[in-house]
Amino acid sequence: MSAANLIFIAGPTAGGKSAAALSIAQKLDGEIVNADAMQVYEDLRILTARPSVADEAVVPHHLYGHLDGDTRCSAGMWAESAAKVIKKIAARGKLPVIVGGTGLYFRALTEGLSPIPDVPASMREEAISRRETLGAEAFRAEVVAIDPPMARLPQGDSQRLLRAWEVHRATGKPLSFFQAMPRKPMIDGVAKRVVIAPERERLYASCDRRAEAMLEQGAIDEIRALLDRQLDPSLPLMKALGVAELTAFIQDEWDREMTLSQLQQNTRRFAKRQLTWFRNQTRDWPQVKDSAAAIDLIL
Incomplete structure (x- = not known):
């Protein structure tokens, strides 16, 4: 897909992303693609602030509420689904408008993810059990011993430490080995990008x-x-x-x-x-203070 056929709208919760995306999609004959990790689930429409039924009727919305709550959706899983949806939207001559607050989803789509082999769900349970047995401090020490680059992770980052442990357990190779491998973007480019970052x-x-x-x-x-x-x-x-x-x-x-x-x-x-994530990880994206400014920038 060429860089002229895609729009990304990112930012924190309650910052006005959905309103901006809806307005832009209406004006530019677009379709909206969700990039929020919780809005992919069918449950909790209100609590996760998914677009209303009325908004969804204005323009097509994709990847909202399409998964049951018992599913473990990863950034890689989302990116694969999003790439397919984006290609279909473009094939219809419409403009894909990707909107959400999950920064890792945007990164997975535009930069790709490390080619880590699938790890059985049982490994996560084993990792959790191991952490509970050893205690948080000793568990981190064990992870660092088998994967020294993980020393950058604080003791409180349990999810990433668990991930490092389970990948090593399942593959016999450290997570950092896979993270160092080349990545392949899911899509070719981005036309216009914006982060809505309101005043605190x-x-x-x-x-x-x-x-x-x-x-x-x-x-x-x-x-x-x-x-x-x-x-x-x-x-x-x-x-x-x-x-x-x-x-x-x-x-x-x-x-x-x-x-x-x-x-x-x-x-x-x-x-x-x-806000902190987008400020540090999307420094080359234009930042605006509200949805109106985002609309003006994109249009």
């Missing part, structure tokens, strides 16, 4: 409003339905922002006021982490 105070106020709206719109009922499914707690969806907070409310550990306060605080923290 304005973004935090938007996060607070979003958290409050989620409670009013039925997010608690979504969590009740999710808990009824009794899914594996280690699944990505079970770690979505808001699941732990609303579970605490449902289990009478917190009252509504405390729940809202914690949800707002954690939403702000999540948005801050996203």
Whole structure:
């Protein structure tokens, strides 16, 4: 695909990405492709802030709610699906507009991922068990012993340490060996790219409003339905922002006021982490303060 046929819109939660994407897709005869790790799941439409049914009726939306919550979607899995969808959109003469807040998804699509062999799910369970047996500090030391470049990972980065351990266990080679191998982009190029990075105070106020709206719109009922499914707690969806907070409310550990306060605080923290990631990892992308500026830039 040529670089003139693609648009990327990235940024933190509650920053106005979806509104910008919808407006741009309408004006440029485009179709929207999701690049948010939680919005790929069918469950928790409200809590993950997926586009409304009304918005989805305006222009075609892809890769939203297409996976069951019991699925472990990786960046590689998403990138493969997105590349196929993008090619189909382009083949119809439409403009693919990729929007989301998961930076690794954008990177996987444009730069490719390390060619790491598939690791059986049982290896992750074994890795978790090993960490619990050894303790976090000793587990990190073990990982560093078998894969010295992982010394860059802090003890608290359990997911990456677990990943390094399970890859070595499954393949006999360190994760860093695969990470050093050449990567192949899933697509050829990007036409226009933009990061919507609102001023901190304005973004935090938007996060607070979003958290409050989620409670009013039925997010608690979504969590009740999710808990009824009794899914594996280690699944990505079970770690979505808001699941732990609303579970605490449902289990009478917190009252509504405390729940809202914690949800707002954690939403702000999540948005801050996203801002930091995009600031550090997409330095060559133009940054704007709001959706209106993003629309102006793209158009």
